[in-house]
Amino acid sequence: MKQLLEEFETYLNTHLPQSKSFHPNFEKALQEMLRAGGKRFRPMLLLSVVQAKQSLLIKNAMSVALGLELLHTYSLIHDDLPAMDDASLRRGYPTLHTTYDEVTAILVGDALNTHAFNLLANAAFSNDVKIELIKILSSDGGIDGMIIGQAIDCYFENQKVELSQLEFLHIHKTAKLIAASLKMGAIIAGLSDEVQEKLYAFGIDIGLLFQIQDDIIDETQSEEEAGKTTNNDGAKNSFVNLLGLNGAIKSANELANKCKETLNQFDTELNTSLHQLLQKYLYRHQ
Amino acid sequence: MKQLLEEFETYLNTHLPQSKSFHPNFEKALQEMLRAGGKRFRPMLLLSVVQAKQSLLIKNAMSVALGLELLHTYSLIHDDLPAMDDASLRRGYPTLHTTYDEVTAILVGDALNTHAFNLLANAAFSNDVKIELIKILSSDGGIDGMIIGQAIDCYFENQKVELSQLEFLHIHKTAKLIAASLKMGAIIAGLSDEVQEKLYAFGIDIGLLFQIQDDIIDETQSEEEAGKTTNNDGAKNSFVNLLGLNGAIKSANELANKCKETLNQFDTELNTSLHQLLQKYLYRHQ
Numbered sequence: 001m002k003q004l005l006e007e008f009e010t011y012l013n014t015h016l017p018q019s020k021s022f023h024p025n026f027e028k029a030l031q032e033m034l035r036a037g038g039k040r041f042r043p044m045l046l047l048s049v050v051q052a053k054q055s056l057l058i059k060n061a062m063s064v065a066l067g068l069e070l071l072h073t074y075s076l077i078h079d080d081l082p083a084m085d086d087a088s089l090r091r092g093y094p095t096l097h098t099t100y101d102e103v104t105a106i107l108v109g110d111a112l113n114t115h116a117f118n119l120l121a122n123a124a125f126s127n128d129v130k131i132e133l134i135k136i137l138s139s140d141g142g143i144d145g146m147i148i149g150q151a152i153d154c155y156f157e158n159q160k161v162e163l164s165q166l167e168f169l170h171i172h173k174t175a176k177l178i179a180a181s182l183k184m185g186a187i188i189a190g191l192s193d194e195v196q197e198k199l200y201a202f203g204i205d206i207g208l209l210f211q212i213q214d215d216i217i218d219e220t221q222s223e224e225e226a227g228k229t230t231n232n233d234g235a236k237n238s239f240v241n242l243l244g245l246n247g248a249i250k251s252a253n254e255l256a257n258k259c260k261e262t263l264n265q266f267d268t269e270l271n272t273s274l275h276q277l278l279q280k281y282l283y284r285h286q
Numbered sequence: 287m288k289q290l291l292e293e294f295e296t297y298l299n300t301h302l303p304q305s306k307s308f309h310p311n312f313e314k315a316l317q318e319m320l321r322a323g324g325k326r327f328r329p330m331l332l333l334s335v336v337q338a339k340q341s342l343l344i345k346n347a348m349s350v351a352l353g354l355e356l357l358h359t360y361s362l363i364h365d366d367l368p369a370m371d372d373a374s375l376r377r378g379y380p381t382l383h384t385t386y387d388e389v390t391a392i393l394v395g396d397a398l399n400t401h402a403f404n405l406l407a408n409a410a411f412s413n414d415v416k417i418e419l420i421k422i423l424s425s426d427g428g429i430d431g432m433i434i435g436q437a438i439d440c441y442f443e444n445q446k447v448e449l450s451q452l453e454f455l456h457i458h459k460t461a462k463l464i465a466a467s468l469k470m471g472a473i474i475a476g477l478s479d480e481v482q483e484k485l486y487a488f489g490i491d492i493g494l495l496f497q498i499q500d501d502i503i504d505e506t507q508s509e510e511e512a513g514k515t516t517n518n519d520g521a522k523n524s525f526v527n528l529l530g531l532n533g534a535i536k537s538a539n540e541l542a543n544k545c546k547e548t549l550n551q552f553d554t555e556l557n558t559s560l561h562q563l564l565q566k567y568l569y570r571h572q
Contacts, residue, residue: 103441111433131417
């Protein structure tokens with residue numbers, strides 16, 4: 001798992017999007033938040049499925065994993081804009097609109113969004129596989145997923161929502177892209193439709209768990225510990241605000257147990273690979 | 287030509303992107319700038335090529351043409367943001383950040399960008415054709431085209447650039463997506479690589495011409511006539527500012543003549559179809 005993450009980091013750093021022109025700093029800005037680090041959770045979900053079931057394809061899967069990271073990174077850059085969270089810190093570095101300006105942050109975000117699809121279209125898989133991957137990413141990373149989730153999150157920033165609405169919000173804002181990451185790995189590995197859908201449903205659960213944990217981190221960690229602007233979610237709808245800190249932790253633990261049970265229903269290879277991954281990224285608050 | 291435009295308008299209005307949720311106005315905002323009209327120049331370029339060479343495919347090409355319009359519309363919405371042009375009027379309607387807020391304008395732009403690729407991936411063509419279309423749109427509509435052009439345009443807003451740099455700017459900001467529209471039509475129609483490349487090169491010329499004319503419109507027309515915020519380009523790099531109004535008109539006329547000559551090198555069907563289109567959209571200042 002550690003080795004796979006290192007391989008992905010190396011791949012990312014040698015395949016950063018390029019943009020040659022006489023613009024003095026656009027290319028640097030384009031690469032900055034990708035270089036800055038991050039958990040690489042979504043790429044690792046995809047790569048873990050591929051490694052478990054079709055390890056020979058792992059090299060070809062790298063560019064698709066990078067596409068996922070581009071899409072996720074663009075969403076962070078736009079979420080951090082002054083009109084949204086107005087965050088000053090991300091991945092331990094100043095946000096792009098702080099270092100450069102809003103124009104740069106908007107355009108770098110746009111560029112990473114579009115370029116994610118360019119990477120998928122140019123990946124070394126059959127066109128049939130690539131079209132499936134693009135359908136999923138453009139749906140779960142778009143108006144059927146991440147973007148409507150973010151729109152709801154922003155709109156209801158100062159209005160209380162019900163628990164079912166908060167779940168809808170986070171399933172769309174966070175969980176669908178995480179579920180898509182697993183399913184895209186399954187498509188690359190040529191797994192059956194049934195396993196694809198099981199992995200997708202599992203991804204929704206761990207996505208929700210991931211978001212609850214993120215809310216808990218925002219409540220309990222300092223900026224230095226989290227490497228991003230935190231505690232600015234006090235007025236926002238979060239599981240912590242709706243359920244209380246203890247309620248959120250309880251909810252996270254319950255969901256973590258459900259995820260563990262589901263994990264046991266996958267075959268040994270998937271189980272082992274995903275278990276290692278979740279051990280690292282989740283189950284942090286138990 | 288008029289009939290084809292009407293068909294596209296009907297298609298657009300019955301296939302607007304949908305986003306069902308409890309958000310009170312995101313779906314409305316998502317559709318607003320698409321409904322608002324616009325020249326539909328890029329979709330019409332694609333459709334004109336398809337109609338000229340493979341008219342039976344015109345119905346299937348509609349969703350790809352719509353994808354082009356989505357990508358173009360997102361770029362206008364983001365260009366109009368307060369951090370960029372801070373425009374209040376677009377396509378004769380208040381800009382999205384005026385009617386709603388900046389968050390909505392940013393997210394609607396993001397959504398239209400992503401959804402363009404969803405439309406292409408789901409179009410009724412072979413996966414081989416669709417991957418080619420996605421490669422082109424994600425390149426010419428991304429960091430190799432429109433986005434680096436816009437980044438340069440913004441960065442050098444208050445600095446004079448040389449004519450070669452201004453051409454680079456507009457080839458990337460405007461012409462490449464126009465050229466891509468023609469080439470995508472050629473790919474759908476199954477035309478040879480040679481014709482694809484000829485159409486692409488022709489598109490770069492008419493894209494440049496289109497931009498020079500846009501600069502002239504910004505200089506000479508009122509907001510009411512143009513249906514968008516105009517005359518805010520005084521400090522900006524434009525052909526009018528670099529060459530003077532007469533120089534820009536002269537340059538537009540020369541380029542228009544070059545385009546007419548190139549047009550005669552295409553076969554009769556393409557020539558007739560594109561001539562009608564350009565008659566409507568270009569040659570306006572002769």
